[in-house]
Amino acid sequence: MAGAAASRDDMTRGIAAGTAGDESEQAVQLGAWLSERLGAEVRLDGVRAPAQGGLSSDTLLATARWRDHEAGEQSLDLVFRLEPAAGLFPDYDLPGEAQLMKTLAEHTSVPVPTVRWVESRAEVVGRPFVVMDRVEGRIPSDFPPYHAGGWLLDASPLEQRRLQRSSIEAMAAVCRLDPWAMGLGFLDRREYGPAGPDQQLGYWRAVFAWACGGDAVTEVEEVFAWCERNRPGDDPPVGLCWGDARLANIVYGPGFEPAALLDWEMATVGPGELDLAWFLFLHELALTYFDELPGFAGRDQVIADFAAALGREVRDLLFYEVLAGLRAAIVQVSIGRRRHDSGDPEGLRFQHANPVLDRVREMLVDPG
Incomplete structure (x- = not known):
């Protein structure tokens, strides 16, 4: 559909705006x-x-x-x-x-x-x-998404499933780690609240205020309000979170298993649900436009694989997926602000015409 194509192009242009000198x-x-x-x-x-x-x-x-x-x-x-x-x-x-x-x-x-x-x-x-x-291997494409073409789409269903399962296990292995015991307590942004939902909401509200330059963005504020109303009452255990857990941030070796996890700038402390929800939200957002890979297991199996590797039940996933959508929407607002500051007047429309926010609203209407 035309709207979907425009959304993908917008994301690609957002990347191009940050090219090195x-x-x-x-x-x-x-x-x-x-x-x-x-x-x-x-x-x-x-x-x-x-x-x-x-x-x-x-x-x-x-x-x-x-x-x-x-x-x-x-x-x-x-x-x-x-x-x-x-x-x-x-x-x-x-x-x-x-x-x-x-x-x-x-x-x-x-x-x-x-x-x-x-x-x-x-x-x-x-x-x-x-x-x-530099780690030798292959990385699934982000733009265009690996669903649309490339070596992962060309792989056999068994190879695709091996890659998916091993990636989920690697993600859960990160979330099992105790950052404080490893000397990584600097990732705990206590100025925004205790580790967990409160800290995440506080931090991303600060990022949002910076990204929108003080402009009112009612659509984002509505999602913040939903998260505040639906904050889990009993927090899951917290640990290290990768922050940007997705296949396009993994280098894969010849056996279709992770050779390196990349891009740790969003690393934080929090429950493993934070990484799982980010992984699910971004993957399923792409499925709005593309078919699923034939070898990939469905959503329920992904959650089960992650829970088994994490060693406990996954809890309050809807909240964390909405939070993931909120985080992704704020990143889109930030991309738009950067484009605007670079001279593109179209950049500010991301504050309102935001395909990520559209997906979040769909989730809240039909949480199933």
Whole structure:
């Protein structure tokens, strides 16, 4: 339908608005920076943006080449994750994100990229950045969605189901972790309330106020009001949450199982339902426009798989799915604000003509 196509195009344009700057200039700057770290003259080859980049950060891929006096020619395939020039959120903590990934790599079996260096100063390329090893594998496409075409759609139903189940298990493995015991208490934003629904609502209300620039957006306020009225009375256990749990943030190896979980900038503390609901909401939003993959299990089995891997029953899922929709809608508002600030007058219409909010309203009319 025309409306659906327009919605997908809007999301794609929102991504394009955040493209990184002059890659050749950055290659020179980053090469000089790496030369200091490695004590040898480094050349960066193949500097490019990834085929699909994240919504909220600027990323460059490159191969670093240098000559070691003893070992000879050396090379590393690297990812440079830069703090966004115009971000979707009011603040970023790249050093904290790097620390989270280092902790997961050192103390858990959760697969994440190896973090090599963190540069917290803005002097090198104009903003802080993190340098990681590039993980070999394939990532399901976001734009267009993997439902529409590509290697995952072309896989056999058995391979698709293996990928789906192993992804859910990896997500649940994150949610079983105790962030405080691992030294990750900085993810607990206590200024917004206790970990759980109160903190999430407080934090996202602050993000929303920043994203809309003080404008009144009645449609979003109505969803906030619903969440306040329907807040669960008995909170599930809280743990580490990935924050942006979706297939397009996973690198898969040849066995259709996760080789690395990516994009931890939305990591937080909360119940596992937070990640499950985000995963379900975004996947099912795409099903508004595309058919399900033939090998993917249905919603009930996904929930059962997650509960089995988490080790407890899933609770109050409607609340957390509406909250997921609210979070996604606020991200859309932020994309629109960024487009508007870049000179696109159409950007502000995301505050009202928001396909994510349409889906949330459908859920509230028919929660089944």
